Amino acid sequence: MLTHYFELRAIPQLEITETEVINQVMQSLHQVLVNHQGNIAVSFPCYNVHRTLGGIIRLFGDEAQLQQFKTALQQQAVVSDYTLSLPITSVPTSVKGYLRLIRINPKGxxxxxxxxxxxxxxxxxxxxxxxxxxxxxxSVHLNYPHLHFASKSTGQHFIMWLKQQKCATPVQGIFNSYGLSKTATVPDF
Incomplete structure (x- = not known):
């Protein structure tokens, strides 16, 4: 149940762009999310600002799971060096709606x-x-914000295109090791 959340905000850097910080942080998040797969969801409150994901990553889960996840995440140097981690807070009772973040797999x-x-x-x-x-x-137009990943197991580099869908009602579900789901939603506020 997604009752709580916390945010990671990219700290402005001279030598690295906000987009590069978010890419590096998501790479680190993925490594920790593998152990919390299904329970932690990711959203980007600044989705599609300047055709990017923005500089904020919002993570959802229940309070205990988020606390464990946040503790494990603090051990990742990229996360502690390049982001400001806000406290875990309850999800507001009044939300604008719900969002689903879907990975788009283009053919090339x-x-x-x-x-x-x-x-x-x-x-x-x-x-x-x-x-x-x-x-x-x-016919697949890739006008979606994206992340650049490097697979630790194969060494291959790939781009993950993300499409955000608005939903009127919440949908429960399981999130993958990137914090995404084809069916489950997260609150939008």
Whole structure:
């Protein structure tokens, strides 16, 4: 149950932008969220300000879980050096609505090459199939704020595009190791 929250606010730096701070902090958050998967939700109150996620990360959960999470998070140097951590507070009783943060997975040229290789091996590849895939995948406009991650397990770098949806009613659910959910919502205030 998302009864409490606290915020991490990026501290302005001369040598690193606010967006880079949020990227680094989210990388550290992900490492700690793996152990609290399902119970901690993430939102960005300044979502889409200047087409970024803004400089504030809001974390939701119940009071005990947030306290454990915050204690573990304080041991991450990036978090303690580059953010101001506000106290854990109860979620206000009056909210504007509810939000859902969804990861958008765009298809690109590498996906087209993999599909071509797979379908050629199956004897199903043609110019018509290629044009339909380009038409379908080319229609995804990536005008969403995003995060840059580096996978600790594979070493690969990837971009996580985030789409925020407004909802009229709250939906309970489980959050992944990035604090996101395709179904569950967080309060908007």
């Amino acid at each position: 040229q590498s996906a087209l090459r993999r599909a071509e290789k797979r379908l050629t091996a199956q004897g199903k590849w043609s110019a018509e199939v290629k044009s339909k895939m380009v038409e379908k995948w080319g």
